[in-house]
Amino acid sequence: MKLSDRKTWNLRALLAAPTAFLLIFFFGPLLIMVVYSFLTPGIYGGVDWTFSHLNYGRILGWADTKYEKFDPVFLWIFLRSLRLAALTVLTCVLVSYPAAFWISRMPKARRNMAIFLVTLPFFVSLIVRLFAWVLILRPTGFLNQGLMGLGLTSEPLEFLYTDFAVIVGMTYVFIPFMFLPLYASIEKLDSSQIEASMDLGATRFQTFRKVVLPATLPGIIGGSVITFIPSLGNFIVPSVLGGAKVVMIGNLIEQQFLSARNWPFGSALAMLVMAAVLCLLLAQLKLARTTEERA
Amino acid sequence: MDTDQNRAVTRTFSLRGLTSSPFERGRTRQTDDVSGFNMPAPLEIIGAHKAFRSPEGATVTALDNVSVKLAQAEFMTLLGPSGCGKTTLLRTISGFETLDAGDILIDGKEVTNQPAFRRPVNTVFQRYALFDHMNVARNVGYALEIAGKSKRDIQARVGEMLELVGLEGLGQRNISQLSGGQQQRVALARALAAKPKLLLLDEPLSALDKNLRQKMQQELKTLQRELGIGFIFVTHDQEEALTMSDRIAVLANGKIQQLGAPDALYTKPANLFTADFLGESNLLPVAIERGVATLADGQNFPCSNESAKGTLLLRPEVLRRTAPSEPSLTVQGTVVASYYQGKDCLVDFESPSLGALKANLREFKSLPERGETVSFYASTSDLHVINEVSS
Known part of the structure; x- marks a missing residue:
């Protein structure tokens, strides 16, 4: 047996266990969901093994005309989820970009401390952090009291259980996801490139637009994708900060599985989220490839 | 000055x-x-x-x-x-x-x-600081692009600059595809493009x-x-x-x-500082009196410096093995080490009266051996006295 052959076999042996694990516990459940999404819900929960495309029809526009008419509410929830996730990504970029820039220019010892501080919220339970936001945003909360104290408003404003609260909450939760890839790409940018640009006559703004932004675009795209995906399917933030008023697709799926016990419909919704995410990933892949070709 | x-x-x-x-x-x-x-x-x-x-x-x-x-x-x-x-x-x-x-x-x-x-003014940076998300032509044309010049003008000037630095036809290359020397040339062309x-x-x-x-x-x-x-x-x-x-x-x-x-x-x-920083040097203290500088071993030579004390700069390459016809200094010593360097040879030697010295020989038949006693000559016209004394 040749050495290279032996190496290959060793490698295969090492990879066998994790591969098997992924096949059984990742693709297995996924496959079950795919199958369930084409079945009929059982009367007492569970599934009836009869094929049905109406789970998708209920969402996308064709309905079982016998029992119900098509209601676009599910589609609206899906589109609203896309919008909220996109807005979350946007606010995450707006907050993380200057922060990452600032931290990347700090002396090394302080830089590591700052990165630690950015990731610090991870060490506290998500539920605790979200309820802290409830305390801030509720009508008698800190934000309203502050605004009224300053005389900016006479009555408490409605913050809690709005899109605003959900976006604030998700931004807060996902900032580290955006910050780290952004930081990685900004830190790589040689500050002498910024100087070179100014040396060649570009103002600070021109330098940002022509040098800094294009050079850090991979970080922005990477951060956006890994922020968008969990935002889209998130159900904890909207259920704590959005209440019954702001329902996202994640809440809907949760309801279908846990309260409505309509597993096939829940599966179909989940498949739709997955399809959206896959489309996004493919687009990113294509974008990365074209920039690579150009670069 | x-x-x-x-x-x-x-x-x-x-x-x-x-x-x-x-x-x-x-x-x-x-x-x-x-x-x-x-x-x-x-x-x-x-x-x-x-x-x-x-x-x-x-x-x-x-x-x-x-x-x-x-x-x-x-x-x-x-x-x-x-x-x-x-x-x-x-x-x-x-x-x-x-x-x-x-x-x-x-x-x-x-x-x-x-x-x-x-x-x-424009700068060529130490590590070039080229924009690696742009190709060579856009790097070179950057200052003109910023200045709002037309595409045609930029293209013409970029072509001219690339020709100037010997990179014709490489405008569409990426920075990462260039060698260090080529990157250097791009940096030069970029800095010169805006005149x-x-x-x-x-x-x-x-x-x-x-x-x-x-x-x-x-x-x-x-x-x-x-x-x-x-x-x-x-x-x-x-x-x-x-x-x-x-x-x-x-x-x-x-x-x-x-x-x-x-x-x-x-x-x-x-x-x-300048004497020591530029090239190799032997620095020997001298006393100067009425236009004559005297070395520690008693040899003297004419010197126009005004100060009473100074330092003689004796470049290793002014030392020769044969006595010249014009007035000269003689330094004798024992070879500590000698290094063959192709076109010349470096000799470290120790003079009993003047201390450790260096000589750089252009003409030599054989390398001076370690322990050998050697004499070197420097014509007084090659000598330069600095008004400072090393501490």
Whole structure:
């Protein structure tokens, strides 16, 4: 047996266990969901093994005309989820970009401390952090009291259980996801490139637009994708900060599985989220490839 | 150059620069005629002062009353060990650092407080600082793109610049596809594309290997002559400085130690720092009395220095094995080590009266052996006495 052959076999042996694990516990459940999404819900929960495309029809526009008419509410929830996730990504970029820039220019010892501080919220339970936001945003909360104290408003404003609260909450939760890839790409940018640009006559703004932004675009795209995906399917933030008023697709799926016990419909919704995410990933892949070709 | 007198002049200049009205500051200042034509100097620095605060809280003086004036189309090198202030001086010219006191005039116009992007100078950076998300052509055309030139003008100028640096046809390449030497050329083309009044080069050759570096030295010098613009070249490599410069400014501790032509600096350094920093040297203390300098071993030679004590600079290559016909010094000693270097040979020897010495022999039949007793001769016309005594 040749050495290279032996190496290959060793490698295969090492990879066998994790591969098997992924096949059984990742693709297995996924496959079950795919199958369930084409079945009929059982009367007492569970599934009836009869094929049905109406789970998708209920969402996308064709309905079982016998029992119900098509209601676009599910589609609206899906589109609203896309919008909220996109807005979350946007606010995450707006907050993380200057922060990452600032931290990347700090002396090394302080830089590591700052990165630690950015990731610090991870060490506290998500539920605790979200309820802290409830305390801030509720009508008698800190934000309203502050605004009224300053005389900016006479009555408490409605913050809690709005899109605003959900976006604030998700931004807060996902900032580290955006910050780290952004930081990685900004830190790589040689500050002498910024100087070179100014040396060649570009103002600070021109330098940002022509040098800094294009050079850090991979970080922005990477951060956006890994922020968008969990935002889209998130159900904890909207259920704590959005209440019954702001329902996202994640809440809907949760309801279908846990309260409505309509597993096939829940599966179909989940498949739709997955399809959206896959489309996004493919687009990113294509974008990365074209920039690579150009670069 | 008489430093004391020079300093006095600078004082008045920098005071005037600080107290003059904004109207006067913007005006073209009449400067001495350097070129023979009545044109302003491409660069004039008057009484530049700059201090930094170190991370430990101490104040470090990077520039201490530096005044320098560039002649038309002059290649000037700022030479010195790291931390001597040469890079700081360059960065104040390009506009990345502001002076605590003093003035900078480019082409007769005061730019002391102008931001980098307004100054008519461009820089070749030490590690090139090329924009790696753009191809070669866009890098070279960047300054023109920023200036809002038309696509056709940019394309024409980029082609011209790439031809100038010998990179024709590589415009569509990515930066990562270029060798170090090619990147260097792109950086040069990029800095020259906008026709700067003055080109600043911050140790641009330090990343290249020796052969390529020598080639680039010659090319840079030729290019500078063809373009006819001033070059300010920062380096810590004394050989590079001697090869390329019209004048060299030797910097140490934030001060210009000496400013002059390479051969003057090498053969007649004004102080011990310059003598020691440029090339190899034997430095021997001498006593001077009535025009005669006397070495520790009693040998003497005519010397016009005014001071009572001084240091004789004996370059290793002025030592020869055969006695010349003209008056000469003789040094004798025992060979400690000898090194064959191809075209010459280096001999370390110990003289009983003068201590450890070095000789560099161009002509030799055989390498002097370790332990061998040797005699070397230096004609008195090759000797130079510095008015300082090493402590």
